[in-house]
Amino acid sequence: MIKLNKTYTFDKMYAKRLIMETIYSKKELRIDNVKTFDLEQTLLCGQCFRWKKVDNVFIGIINKRVIKARQEKNTLFISNILKKDINDILLYFDLFTDYGEIKRNLEKIHPVLKEAATYAKGIHILNQDPFETLISFIISQNNNIPRIEKIVESLCENFGEEIEDGYYSFPSASVLASLSCEELNVIKAGFRNRYIIDAAQKVNSGQIDFENLRTLDYIKAREKLKEIVGVGDKVADCVLLYGLHRMEGFPMDVWMKRAMEKLFDNMEPEKFGKYAGVAQQYIFHYSRMHKEIFT
DNA sequence: CGCCAGGTTGTCG
DNA sequence: CGACAACATGGC
Numbered sequence: 001m002i003k004l005n006k007t008y009t010f011d012k013m014y015a016k017r018l019i020m021e022t023i024y025s026k027k028e029l030r031i032d033n034v035k036t037f038d039l040e041q042t043l044l045c046g047q048c049f050r051w052k053k054v055d056n057v058f059i060g061i062i063n064k065r066v067i068k069a070r071q072e073k074n075t076l077f078i079s080n081i082l083k084k085d086i087n088d089i090l091l092y093f094d095l096f097t098d099y100g101e102i103k104r105n106l107e108k109i110h111p112v113l114k115e116a117a118t119y120a121k122g123i124h125i126l127n128q129d130p131f132e133t134l135i136s137f138i139i140s141q142n143n144n145i146p147r148i149e150k151i152v153e154s155l156c157e158n159f160g161e162e163i164e165d166g167y168y169s170f171p172s173a174s175v176l177a178s179l180s181c182e183e184l185n186v187i188k189a190g191f192r193n194r195y196i197i198d199a200a201q202k203v204n205s206g207q208i209d210f211e212n213l214r215t216l217d218y219i220k221a222r223e224k225l226k227e228i229v230g231v232g233d234k235v236a237d238c239v240l241l242y243g244l245h246r247m248e249g250f251p252m253d254v255w256m257k258r259a260m261e262k263l264f265d266n267m268e269p270e271k272f273g274k275y276a277g278v279a280q281q282y283i284f285h286y287s288r289m290h291k292e293i294f295t
Numbered sequence: 296c297g298c299c300a301g302g303t304t305g306t307c308g
Numbered sequence: 309c310g311a312c313a314a315c316a317t318g319g320c
Contacts, residue, residue, distance in 0.1 A: 135302075140300090140301050140302080140305080141301080141302035142300060142301095142315080143301080143316095144299075144301085144319080145301070146300095146319085147318065147319085148301080150318095151317095172305080188317065188318090190315075191303095191315040191316050193316090195303085229303085231303080232302060232303050232304085235302070235303085237300090238301075242308085242320080253301035254300075254301070254302090255301065
């Protein structure tokens with residue numbers, strides 16, 4: 001049976017079926033019949049910043065290991081993983097969750113959401129490392145995605161550990177907590193330097209405890225995250241959704257504001273229900289891929 | 296040069 | 309409460 005070290009809800013029948021479709025051999029995991037998952041959409045829809053696409057293969061880092069992932073139609077191949085990490089990998093890509101079911105329910109809510117969901121139907125909400133998510137989205141504020149990726153990469157190269165040639169882990173909270181703004185200047189994050197350091201210090205001291213945040217109700221957890229200087233509603237929502245998998249989160253950035261105004265007649269986020277976060281990601285991706293709508 | 300980018304903070308009315 | 313400039317940096 002599936003053992004997960006984190007509090008995480010999932011459909012047991014769905015997860016069991018998924019496990020039966022997996023084959024592990026020579027550090028490679030093969031998963032068949034992943035009908036509702038699209039690796040590329042999931043990794044390039046703006047929820048994560050470190051995966052790189054090289055010749056149809058995505059290279060990223062999970063549990064301090066360099067992972068290669070590729071998809072051929074309904075089959076997913078994930079290589080260079082250890083047996084003990086299999087469940088973490090499946091969890092990272094959120095393969096235990098039935099997105100077909102979520103999509104069918106969301107589509108009833110609004111016709112434009114149905115269109116966005118159909119366009120972005122292969123997206124899964126990842127289970128990323130919460131600290132990495134926190135720092136990455138602090139960096140994201142008033143910034144664009146290519147530059148966010150550059151700064152995050154620079155942060156890892158300067159302050160992470162080299163795991164394989166040219167591949168660095170995301171730096172720990174304790175390392176970042178000890179830096180001065182001047183020392184952090186090498187990553188060119190500008191005014192966000194002090195926000196990054198404050199976040200690292202509050203995580204390192206235990207004032208912000210991600211496992212504890214999992215136990216709090218959504219509003220309380222968001223308020224707790226906002227104790228960090230430089231974390232407001234939007235960054236907190238991103239941490240809760242992409243790092244702690246709180247699916248009711250609905251980060252409102254410039255794209256979402258534009259979309260809600262032009263396409264949803266300023267509908268309130270609460271009306272998207274308990275999977276609002278999935279709706280948000282569908283709408284965000286759909287909007288970014290259809291810029292012409294907003295000109 | 297100005298404007299924008301997966302925002303937040305501080306200030307002023 | 310709401311509005312609004314300032315905040316580093318780089319691309320266009």
